[in-house]
Amino acid sequence: xxxxxxxxxxxxxxxxxxxxxxxxxxxxxxxxxxxxxxxxxxxxxxxxxxxxxxxxxxxxxxxxxxxxxxxxxxxxxxxxxxxxxxxxxxxxxxxxxxxxxxxxxxxxxxxxxxxxxxxxx
Numbered sequence: 001x002x003x004x005x006x007x008x009x010x011x012x013x014x015x016x017x018x019x020x021x022x023x024x025x026x027x028x029x030x031x032x033x034x035x036x037x038x039x040x041x042x043x044x045x046x047x048x049x050x051x052x053x054x055x056x057x058x059x060x061x062x063x064x065x066x067x068x069x070x071x072x073x074x075x076x077x078x079x080x081x082x083x084x085x086x087x088x089x090x091x092x093x094x095x096x097x098x099x100x101x102x103x104x105x106x107x108x109x110x111x112x113x114x115x116x117x118x119x120x121x
Contacts, residue, residue, distance in 0.1 A: 009058020
């Protein structure tokens with residue numbers, strides 16, 4: 001029964017991914033379908049159509065195995081070795097700066113959301 005529940009949780013995640021991909025194709029949006037799927041999932045959570053606890057076990061499994069998901073992408077980067085040898089230092093610098101910007105924006109957003117939540121309570 002636990003295995004069936006886990007498969008169902010992951011199937012719900014794939015359903016939102018697929019819906020986002022279809023939406024992207026139909027509307028010819030420049031945003032990837034996976035991002036649209038996450039937005040749809042967030043909207044379902046916000047509208048209380050879906051409770052995060054209903055898919056908690058499946059998402060935990062996906063998060064635990066995330067390094068395995070990114071392994072093929074990392075290996076695929078090796079095809080572009082010449083790009084890194086010529087512009088590697090720029091790519092590292094841009095990656096570090098953009099990472100810090102994203103971290104800062106995520107932190108500020110989280111603090112603002114927590115502040116709003118505390119005001120409502």
